[in-house]
Amino acid sequence: MPSPLETLKSRLADVNALRSATAMMDWDQQTYMPRGGAEARAEHLGILSRMAHETFVADETRRALDDAQGSAEGDDAAMIRVTRRDIDLATKLPTKLVEEKSKLAAIAHERWVEARAKSDFAGFAPTLERMFDIVREEAEHLGYTDHIYDALIDQYEEGATAAEVRAMFESIKGPQVALVKKIKEQPQVDDAFLYGNWDEGAQSKFTEHLAKAVGFDFERGRQDTAPHPFCTGWSVGDIRLTTRYKPYLGSAIFGTLHEAGHGMYEQGSPMAWDRTPLAGGVSLGLHESQSRLWENIVGRSRAFWERFLPGLKESFPAIGDVDLDTFYRAINKVEPSYIRVEADELTYNLHVLVRFELECDVLTGKLAVKDLPDAWNAKYEEYLGITPRNDAEGCLQDVHWSMGSIGYFPTYSMGNLLSYQIWTALQRDLGDTDALISSGDFASILTWLQDHVYSKGRKYSPKDLVRQVTGEAISSRSYLDGLERKYVEIYRL
Template identity: 40%
Template sequence: MKPEDAYAELRRFQIETAYYQSLGALASWDQRTYIPRKGHEHRARQFAALAQLLHRRRTSPRIGEWLDALEGASFLSDETAPEAVNVREWRRAYERSRRVPEELAVALAQAQSEGESAWEELRRLDDWKGFKPYLERLVALTREYAEAVGYETEAYDALLEDYEPGERAARLQEMFAVLGRDSQRLLEAVMGSPFQPPEGVLNRDYPLDAQVRVVREIVGRIGYDLEAGRIDPTTHPFELSVGPGDVRITTRYYPDYLGAALFGGIHEAGHAMYEQGLPAEHWGTPMGEAAGMGVHESQSRLWENAVGRSLGFWEHFYPLLQGSFDSLSGVSLASFHRAVNAVRPSLIRVEADELTYNLHIQVRFELELALFRGQLEVADLPEAWNAKYREYLGIEPKNYKDGVMQDVHWAAGLFGYFPTYTLGNVYAAELYRAASNALGDLEGRFARGQFAPLLNWLRENIHAHGRRYLPRRLIEQVTGREPSAKTLTAYLKEKFGNLYRI
């Protein structure tokens, strides 16, 4: 077979597989939003059947034959060309997939669906005892998976590869050691400042119907294409891409707290704008996919924090809020801006302030690492969780739902995902700095309602590349420097030093 014919056949096959995956994405969105309570058991079996179908396709001998026929093809000589990128990533995925036994792939998919469904109910009931068996099964199966796909140094590296290709646990440990230390020092200085923001501004009466309208208005105006997406309420906010023209987000609403819906919506819109900006002509191939979850989180965290908590952003949008919520009628712009940037150690990660957020991730990363190094078992997690919250944030949950059961990630078997949030913060600081150098006064643009220049810059420099580069290499390619936690620390020190006059 000619290499050109082999590539055409392989591309056709992989795009067909992507259509099956997109149907799975739609079923996943439905499970997290509107599925009837009694439909979860059947949905778990659907996911198991889909996992079996996808595993057979991903490990098909035909992929190996096509890849063999492409060895040494001249049109793949430029490693950054779309065809070369696709073949590289298809080969990597094929080699990993065929190491996983079909029965393990099916069992893991079913356990993930069952775990997530159980978590939604058991978290509400604060029932750790009921949830523990689901989590134990997920950890056991994930350990099997890590051993099956293989690794050079440790099992956790095998899990990281699914979310952040090229990343390693040892390098993350070094990053968290430095960032955690610097964050705790800055937190101590902030908490000791006499210039504290007003309390309770976000914890007032915020009618839900008005929140829905405001969130929709804001995310639409910053660049989320609402004609190619939708916003729904959910237990845990997420973004999900079904395919071109259908990228969905969710957020959660509380009648007495505005921050969850507002910043959850902006965060997920950041994810969605990345998906909407990926080249549609490459859909179904690696060139039409995000570079990694760290890069994905860089988009959501950049829009949520660097943009959404800036003074310029609220100079533009605060009139909308004051016109929508009577509870803000006596609150000045300056007071509101300080309130949305308030630093206070808290229990809930998704509602954490920008400074303490990475400490929340450090807790989860260290617990995951201990689990997969055999230093910790699932039964030990609640006590270990509480101990780390005391050490890093000086507080401790009084229940499981605000502690070890608060996130959906472990219930869905997403081990190795959490550190990508902090990688996203590191990348976001680098990208915002580079964008500011390229575009000038970004906050001034935000104040005038001009968000397209930043979005277009991200589309050109990040979104358009798909998986052309490994995540760290992509950031270096855009910024001209290797990504470093020092840039994030400098950003945090400048921002909170000004806000708290320290």
């Protein structure tokens, strides 16, 4: 007869298989699925999500969890802690609600793609309204003491609260707006040479070259294209990146480096934890810290392009004979713009702030879904000084709401802060990181991150891990210092 621990592991393996199936169906939907497959996909995702949920929250799983608790040690004890948190979160959600959300998400994704293509928010609004209803219901089931948002963000970032998020934005808003203002008074850098009709094959090849160079393992992953780049996976040995090809050459390059950051974090879990709850990133904020670290701190550094600019010019001759300094300034151009995923590093958090405030307002009933476009545009005018010309470049730009991922956006900003905070810790150990980057020694950097972050998987809580790695709680100091230092030089302030 199997021990409770064995029973638990076997049940969790079943859940993992079902979730892997839905992850792959989701990946396929965003990369390769023909339009005709949408209806069946929605049904399949609904059914498999329900099965995963039912298997996970079944009495037998919980009983095995309770019975295994006492005797488990080391990794097993950590696995049990993580599973208990997950199962508590999941048990609060009725199976029917989970299935309904999953089905709606599949349909909403198709509607969102269409609506964005036609810049037709009205066509998407009823579906989004239904999604907010479901998410509101979810929050009530999950429970919260202070703010409905707390229930939602905790799913993505254990222990985070709306109040913390608000405080975080308070601490950075002032300095960032001031810095942006100073930059506006300086002559703008020129990045026109980064726009063109770039060959997709060349972009695919070059971005894979970069991802490989920094350490993403293509024996255990691959890259495809999707309208909205993302990283997913169903095994430590099979992690999928996506990127996209746009007239702005940086879209593909920094899109790939961003997703490769997520991907290397996922690939860095111990193989022994594959298909268990301990594998993968511990929270969305930590995850985002790694995508932003590789995208911004490494990928947008002068040292990085000291190494890769010659190759870039070879792959894209139309870029011309641009020198390193001009190139470096171009890829770090600061300019309030419409699209979050293409925002510069400095204004990025203001995009997130807009979404955070709108989500809170819709959730609490202060704002109707149908009024989102106007509210969105007003906030863009207020924080960024620009008004989207249409909803495609306004409130229809992100995939998240169609998926019901509400409460998710602030983790992007937490990631931005953590990327600099972790980098500061890394520099204390490794010293001259510019020298490592320009010489192509990404292995030293990856190994440090591997040792301190990736190999820990979900073993420690996000707050514990941040303390272990950086010696303190999440803080905006390194982030503000880093940006100040970087942009004072670039814009000669």
